[in-house]
Amino acid sequence: MRRRTFLGAAGAAAVTLAVSGAALAQEAVKIGLILPMTGPFASTGRQIEAAAKLYMQQQGDTVGGKKIQLIVKDDTGVADVTKRLAQELIVNDKIAVMAGFGLTPLALAPAPLATQAKVPAVVMAAATATITEASPFIVRTSFTLPQATVPMAEWASQNGIKKVVTLVSDYGPGIDAEKAFTGAFTAKGGQVENLRVPLANPDFSPFLQKVADAKPDALFVFVPSGIGAQFMKQFVERGLDKSGVKLIGPGDVTDDDILNGMGDVALGAITTQHYSASHDSPENKAFVEAFKKANPGMRPNFMAVGGYDGMHLIYEGLKKTNGQGGQALIDAMKGMSWTSPRGPVSIDPQTRDIIQNIYVRKVERKDGELYNVEFATIPNVKDPVKAAKAN
Ligand code: PHB
Numbered sequence: 001m002r003r004r005t006f007l008g009a010a011g012a013a014a015v016t017l018a019v020s021g022a023a024l025a026q027e028a029v030k031i032g033l034i035l036p037m038t039g040p041f042a043s044t045g046r047q048i049e050a051a052a053k054l055y056m057q058q059q060g061d062t063v064g065g066k067k068i069q070l071i072v073k074d075d076t077g078v079a080d081v082t083k084r085l086a087q088e089l090i091v092n093d094k095i096a097v098m099a100g101f102g103l104t105p106l107a108l109a110p111a112p113l114a115t116q117a118k119v120p121a122v123v124m125a126a127a128t129a130t131i132t133e134a135s136p137f138i139v140r141t142s143f144t145l146p147q148a149t150v151p152m153a154e155w156a157s158q159n160g161i162k163k164v165v166t167l168v169s170d171y172g173p174g175i176d177a178e179k180a181f182t183g184a185f186t187a188k189g190g191q192v193e194n195l196r197v198p199l200a201n202p203d204f205s206p207f208l209q210k211v212a213d214a215k216p217d218a219l220f221v222f223v224p225s226g227i228g229a230q231f232m233k234q235f236v237e238r239g240l241d242k243s244g245v246k247l248i249g250p251g252d253v254t255d256d257d258i259l260n261g262m263g264d265v266a267l268g269a270i271t272t273q274h275y276s277a278s279h280d281s282p283e284n285k286a287f288v289e290a291f292k293k294a295n296p297g298m299r300p301n302f303m304a305v306g307g308y309d310g311m312h313l314i315y316e317g318l319k320k321t322n323g324q325g326g327q328a329l330i331d332a333m334k335g336m337s338w339t340s341p342r343g344p345v346s347i348d349p350q351t352r353d354i355i356q357n358i359y360v361r362k363v364e365r366k367d368g369e370l371y372n373v374e375f376a377t378i379p380n381v382k383d384p385v386k387a388a389k390a391n
Helices: 002-026 042-059 079-091 104-108 111-117 129-133 145-158 172-187 205-214 228-237 259-266 282-294 302-321 326-333 384-390
Strands: 029-035 066-074 097-100 121-123 138-140 163-169 191-197 218-222 246-250 270-273 337-340 343-347 354-366 369-381
Touching: 029 042, 029 079, 042 066, 042 097, 042 282, 042 302, 066 079, 066 302, 079 097, 079 104, 079 111, 097 302, 104 129, 104 172, 121 302, 129 138, 129 145, 129 384, 145 172, 145 218, 145 246, 145 270, 145 354, 145 369, 145 384, 163 172, 163 205, 172 191, 172 218, 172 384, 191 205, 205 228, 228 259, 259 369, 270 369, 282 302, 302 326, 302 337
Parallel strands: 029 066, 029 097, 097 121, 121 138, 163 191, 163 218, 218 246, 246 270
Antiparallel strands: 270 354, 337 343, 343 354, 354 369
């Protein structure tokens, strides 16, 4: 009798264990990755998805004893769709964290949902300075346009450039780039004329004609990642490549995904940014090699590194919280620092923006490919817009 009771109790314990094991397995921590996978900004979606999947392939899909599940959704680059998808992921899938956000309007649309539901949102691409102020649950692993642009103004003023025309896509990040450049460059005595081109289906030629007429020392350009090739084609068609006008700007126009296809016209362009596929570090060499191996025919650009680091931030945050999301997860992410393929980075605990090096680069041919070759470093740059507000 005694013995039987003992076995019975052990059996019951085994059943309890099996049940809680099943419950644990069901409790996968879900990450909702919302990206433009189709439409004009699909290259951003492709780069970030590839990098996020590479990170998971390298680090495994268990964190703090919990299974990680990545759910990728295509918002087609339309903000209303981003918002609807975020809502569905929060309510139906019970995601612990959302991420991605390929353009500024796509990052702003779900911000109120992040706040209401207390779901952290990791912005891996969008780069208008104000985005992190839209919700205390937003954290960013991309960059801000002012962060990348102020060093460009400094380089230009130190290198004999006196007169500049700025040409930017007419929305958040373009306006940020225009303001940051104009403010910093005129403060050093430079002269600037501002032009803005529509974001959707841009025709650069009438603007480029104005540039040709103004004969500046340099043309400063911001177009979002993926659009640079279209711009470069019209730059050549207008004969600006032979006019002696220097091409400068934040690095979005010469992004590593499309730079190779631009040909010699891109040679000599000077840009400032946080990531180049040719960044010389062991971490980056390993990243580029693994990315290319997992995605034949692709080369990682700054969007990819935003996605890769975003996954790192999520994984390390979840390790600290033992898989818990919400306020605990966003708090765990604040102040985190690590060595990224782009160099040393940290999350500013005050602004939830990323603090990182900005590099000055020149397009050169290396081993038969075009690269943004870094030749100067400005270390640990914060978003200057928020830094100015804090002072
Ligand atoms: C943005 O919409 O915030 C954005 C998109 C692409 C870039 C930079 C900024 O390359």
